[in-house]
Amino acid sequence: MAQPPPQQPLRTLPPPFNTSAESFELIAQGAESLLYRTTFLSPAQPAALKVRPQKTWRHPTLDKRLTRQRVLAEARVLVKLSGEGIVAGGGGRKVKDPKKKNDGGGDNGGVGALRGLVPAVLALDWERGWLVTEWIDGVTVKLGIYQRDLAADEGVLRGLLGRIGRVVGLLHLAGVVHGDLTTSNMMLRPTRTPGTNADAMARAEEERGEVEVEGGLEGDIVLIDFGLATQSVSDEDRAVDLYVLERAFGSTHPKEEGQFDEVLKAYGESMGKPGKVVLRRLEDVRMRGRKKSMLG
Amino acid sequence: METVSLPHLPDYPLHICLFKDVNNAPFLRQQLLEGNTDFEYAFLDASILLSRNQVLAACFRAINDLLQDRLKSRNVHSEIVFSLSPNNNISESFRRFGVAETSRHILAVKVGGVQSQIEQHLKGSVEGNLVPLTDEQFAELRDESRLRKVYKIGATGNEAEAFVIGSMALKGS
Ligand SMILES: Nc1ncnc2c1ncn2[C@@H]1O[C@H](COP(=O)(O)OP(=O)(O)OP(=O)(O)O)[C@@H](O)[C@H]1O
Ligand SMILES: [Mg+2]
Numbered sequence: 001m002a003q004p005p006p007q008q009p010l011r012t013l014p015p016p017f018n019t020s021a022e023s024f025e026l027i028a029q030g031a032e033s034l035l036y037r038t039t040f041l042s043p044a045q046p047a048a049l050k051v052r053p054q055k056t057w058r059h060p061t062l063d064k065r066l067t068r069q070r071v072l073a074e075a076r077v078l079v080k081l082s083g084e085g086i087v088a089g090g091g092g093r094k095v096k097d098p099k100k101k102n103d104g105g106g107d108n109g110g111v112g113a114l115r116g117l118v119p120a121v122l123a124l125d126w127e128r129g130w131l132v133t134e135w136i137d138g139v140t141v142k143l144g145i146y147q148r149d150l151a152a153d154e155g156v157l158r159g160l161l162g163r164i165g166r167v168v169g170l171l172h173l174a175g176v177v178h179g180d181l182t183t184s185n186m187m188l189r190p191t192r193t194p195g196t197n198a199d200a201m202a203r204a205e206e207e208r209g210e211v212e213v214e215g216g217l218e219g220d221i222v223l224i225d226f227g228l229a230t231q232s233v234s235d236e237d238r239a240v241d242l243y244v245l246e247r248a249f250g251s252t253h254p255k256e257e258g259q260f261d262e263v264l265k266a267y268g269e270s271m272g273k274p275g276k277v278v279l280r281r282l283e284d285v286r287m288r289g290r291k292k293s294m295l296g
Numbered sequence: 297m298e299t300v301s302l303p304h305l306p307d308y309p310l311h312i313c314l315f316k317d318v319n320n321a322p323f324l325r326q327q328l329l330e331g332n333t334d335f336e337y338a339f340l341d342a343s344i345l346l347s348r349n350q351v352l353a354a355c356f357r358a359i360n361d362l363l364q365d366r367l368k369s370r371n372v373h374s375e376i377v378f379s380l381s382p383n384n385n386i387s388e389s390f391r392r393f394g395v396a397e398t399s400r401h402i403l404a405v406k407v408g409g410v411q412s413q414i415e416q417h418l419k420g421s422v423e424g425n426l427v428p429l430t431d432e433q434f435a436e437l438r439d440e441s442r443l444r445k446v447y448k449i450g451a452t453g454n455e456a457e458a459f460v461i462g463s464m465a466l467k468g469s
Contacts, residue, residue: 015363015364016304016305016359016360016363017304020304020305020306021306022304038303038304039303040303040304041302041303041349041352041353041356042300042352043303072469075462075465075466075469076466076469079458079459079462079463079465082458083449083459083462083463086449086450086451086455086456086459087448087449087450087459088444088448088449112455115458116455120457120458120461120462121458121461121462121465121466122353122461122465123353123356123357123360123465124465124466125360125364126469127364127366128364
């Protein structure tokens with residue numbers, strides 16, 4: 001594994017964060033963006049700040065345009081999804097007839113089930129290239145699987161894979177393809193019923209900095225990283241989305257690869273009829289993938 | 297009155313008062329129309345507010361746009377009113393979110409200034425009952441059907457907050 005990237009000097013942050021006295025914990029450094037854990041509307045509310053720094057090697061005008069597009073694409077899709085099931089028909093932001101989304105009669109928990117399963121957008125500045133979203137507790141699915149308790153019943157892993165398939169199905173039904181489905185772009189958020197004892201204890205532990213990763217794989221799958229997402233209902237795009245996940249899963253989790261079918265099964269169940277078409281299409285996409293890799 | 301310091305904007309404290317059952321909305325509106333400089337506040341109609349976070353998000357956006365030198369309206373206070381709107385129509389946003397002749401519950405926000413003076417001035421100028429700035433209060437004061445119409449949503453509980461704040465943040469994009 002790569003070394004964690006060094007802490008960036010704060011002056012690289014865009015305003016107003018460059019003059020902030022709050023703490024910024026660098027969580028991830030990708031090719032295009034830096035992800036910090038900080039606060040936002042209140043000191044008690046953790047938030048994820050995604051910054052897309054200037055690429056000095058790109059033409060400034062082009063760079064600005066690309067940054068703007070990326071930030072907006074991600075925010076628009078997140079906001080659209082957070083309106084799932086509550087946006088009134090004929091609203092300003094186009095959302096299709098909720099009834100139509102269930103056309104396959106899939107077993108997906110109904111329209112709006114996805115709403116809480118993506119981070120809420122709190123603020124953005126497309127000129128300056130940053131986006132602040134709600135902080136999602138827990139670990140990435142990737143880390144969750146790496147740290148899983150190998151002595152536990154395999155049903156636990158299958159349960160997780162099923163939840164992944166279901167959430168991807170919900171996403172597709174909502175008219176969005178993710179574009180970069182990997183196990184690092186999904187969080188495993190501990191399920192908490194607010195107000196319960198367990199919830200209070202977990203919060204107290206967190207405040208003491210004892211965020212615990214257990215061997216368990218329980219929790220909600222929360223999809224993150226919508227930088228490459230697009231609005232699409234095409235079978236081909238959906239199938240490619242699944243293919244990307246299948247390939248990424250296989251290379252990241254070779255030991256678990258054999259169980260990936262569980263994802264596809266749950267996807268099919270949550271999508272209903274249109275899911276069958278996508279799964280058939282996936283076979284074509286795999287075939288093309290194989291041919292391509294044979295040709296080099 | 298509550299003074300809120302937004303995490304990344306320590307130089308712009310927000311002094312906020314939520315008044316219930318206000319009797320003199322026409323007077324307050326008149327001060328704004330006349331441009332009375334003693335009344336440099338964002339006066340919001342609280343019946344159209346969803347939550348505390350929604351208000352704070354609007355303030356953040358207005359102050360950030362001020363710092364970035366791209367206000368769409370006269371000053372940071374009118375910009376807070378505009379920031380609540382999901383669309384780009386400025387005069388419509390003032391009509392919808394600003395204090396009107398008929399407003400019954402009013403949220404007053406002042407960016408910067410001396411807390412004690414602001415508190416005294418507001419308490420002396422707004423004839424209403426000061427109530428805490430909590431989501432429970434907003435829920436009690438709001439006009440569900442107006443809120444639904446303005447944000448084009450079918451629900452007005454906690455579940456709508458992400459969409460509402462997100463729509464505000466995307467405005468103008
Ligand atoms: N809202 C969030 N809450 C908690 N952790 C997050 C959140 N968003 C991102 N992370 C963490 O930061 C990592 C990187 O975030 P993300 O995947 O969005 O960025 P990226 O891959 O660098 O983005 P891009 O591919 O768009 O350039 C994630 O794998 C996850 O560990
Ligand atoms: Mg990522």
